[in-house]
Amino acid sequence: MRYQQGNATEQERAFVEQYYRQFEQEPNLSDTYTGEERAAIESRNWERLMERVAEPAPLRVAGRARFLRRWGWAAACIAVLLLAGTYYWLVKTSPAGRQQAVIAAPDPAVAVTYIRNIVLPDGSRAVLQANSRLQFPPVFSGRAREVTLIGEAYFDIVHDHAQPFIIHTGNLKTTVLGTAFNIKAWPGQESVEVSVTSGKVRVEDGKQVSVELTSNEQITYQTAAATVALHKVDAAATAARWAQADMIFRDEPLEKVAAAISKRYNVQVSFNNEQLKQCELVASFSGTEALETVLQTLSAILNIQYTRSGNQVVFDGAGCGEQ
Structure with missing residues (x-):
């Protein structure tokens, strides 16, 4: 393929990269299929591509080179679409793919090694x-x-x-x-x-x-x-x-506290001000509090702010008790 060989035009390269970017955020779930299943899918799509490439092109004398360039570009587009379609089919139609779209947190019916x-x-x-x-x-x-x-x-x-x-x-x-x-x-x-x-x-x-x-x-x-x-x-x-395990903090940086909260409450914690990560605090929780109570307590201790949207929590502020 010209893209892989480095011979693609700017237009062709942009087209290919645009399609690949659409799937960068998808979970890699193709390993839910056996090697034989993946090989069969890839073989089937490759045969379809070859059938399209093998179709006789209309006879044309004038502008033949330009026409062939267009046909090569079309074949590249077809290949990308088939590869993208194969990836989407492997990920989205697998049972694991469907489950990942619905279950973001570990299933409570499945035991894990932490509280x-x-x-x-x-x-x-x-x-x-x-x-x-x-x-x-x-x-x-x-x-x-x-x-x-x-x-x-x-x-x-x-x-x-x-x-x-x-x-x-x-x-x-x-x-x-x-x-x-x-x-x-x-x-x-x-x-x-x-x-x-x-x-x-x-x-x-x-x-x-x-x-x-x-x-x-x-x-x-x-x-x-x-x-x-x-x-x-x-x-x-x-x-x-027992619920207090991992929820008692003595001179711990907020980054470590955030990691414990993220794991315990299944949220993603980030910082608008990177300096906040190093702010140390002393705090003790029973481990049975609601997430909102924990966040409010941390904000009061360090004089910082937080915003929460769904399972996303963002800490912000001057840092370490500063006004």
């Missing part, structure tokens, strides 16, 4: 412990808002009498109307713990256990024996202490 804060369809919030999974529908449309937890999570549930919130953990079902609480239910664990920070929940196993908990109460449910023990605890101080 993450997620927002549920009704606006309720959950903090998932590392290696935990939470399954829920895109929209809570039934009589109840039902989720399934495997592992450990802290919940802060939006109040709704008409549509109670239900968490399934093995044999246990925890029902709430609007409260904050922690559930620990790891696979293979002999017991399940439910600790209430505020509000009221009902825990039941569908057989003989049905217990209501209020603030600073915790039950330990023995799975094999189907028995429970009720305890008084300082739930805010102990139940979800």
Whole structure:
């Protein structure tokens, strides 16, 4: 191809580069196909190109050189279009390609090795412990808002009498109307713990256990024996202490804090003023706060500003507490 050989005209080179630029931002998902599948697709498109090139050109004597140059330019255009079409087909029609267009964040139903804060369809919030999974529908449309937890999570549930919130953990079902609480239910664990920070929940196993908990109460449910023990605890101080991991900062630069926030809340953090990255701060969060609360706190500490649009957060200001 003349573009690859460096013999293309300015017009031809501009055309080719314009098409390639359209796909620079696309995720490289062609590896979802096997080598044989990719080879078959490329072979099929190459055959189509050859068929077009092999078509007899109209007979023409005068201006033959100019005509051939136009035909060579047309063949180059066809090749680029076919290559671009092949790339688009590989990326956009693959299952992974379709999924990437919809799911920007790691799926809560898939375990990851770090703690993450997620927002549920009704606006309720959950903090998932590392290696935990939470399954829920895109929209809570039934009589109840039902989720399934495997592992450990802290919940802060939006109040709704008409549509109670239900968490399934093995044999246990925890029902709430609007409260904050922690559930620990790891696979293979002999017991399940439910600790209430505020509000009221009902825990039941569908057989003989049905217990209501209020603030600073915790039950330990023995799975094999189907028995429970009720305890008084300082739930805010102990139940979800794990959620603080990576959210306590001592003389840390804002760049490192931003990286922790980005990972925990699945947002992209950038800086209009690069000097802000080196501003050090001391801050301690419970790890259960909403993202907006964390951003407001950081802004107040450093006397800076931030803007948020979707999952994009931008910090701006003079830097390090300056006016």
